[in-house]
Amino acid sequence: AQSVTQPDIHITVSEGASLELRCNYSYGATPYLFWYVQSPGQGLQLLLKYFSGDTLVQGIKGFEAEFKRSQSSFNLRKPSVHWSDAAEYFCAVGLQTGANNLFFGTGTRLTVIP
């Protein structure tokens, strides 16, 4: 069965510091990969996605993510965090064949301190 693991429940970083959020998936083939961000009381906003091709993808708000097939990972990075980046981040997996639904990780809550 497909699964998505976000091992860090809560991360705290200082404003201006770099950030890396981890995501690992379990699936027999290369899936579609997504990162979404959710601000408190809000819906999910798509940050970036990977379907195929270049394994380093650029997203909005200065975020990027790298797909590493050998590690079944799709970690999200940002070189310099801003206070407005404080939110919940979700990694999601979609299948290239079959079901159209997304499988979500349990999320990583990011706190940014001044």
Add this chain to the structure above:
Amino acid sequence: NAGVMQNPRHLVRRRGQEARLRCSPMKGHSHVYWYRQLPEEGLKFMVYLQKENIIDESGMPKERFSAEFPKEGPSILRIQQVVRGDSAAYFCASSPPVGAGTDTQYFGPGTRLTVL
């Protein structure tokens, strides 16, 4: 171009009442998905619909839950005889028709259901 619209944003029901959640997809989108988010958890898929068709309801509870996406009007998620365990945020997502980036889902702001 308006995004995915959901209403109401907040809904309070007493045990045993019915909850009806509405979702209007983005313009030009014909695929709708419903997800449920329990407190401190990620989103869990419930159902995938196209106009007038349920394509995949493998994530829907067998009883009390139903969904529709009529030819005209929004998609509706209905929960009958609500119980406290139904309290959650319910998110709708939509995607374009097949062949037009169908694999990217765009989410609405959610409906937060509280069952007293």
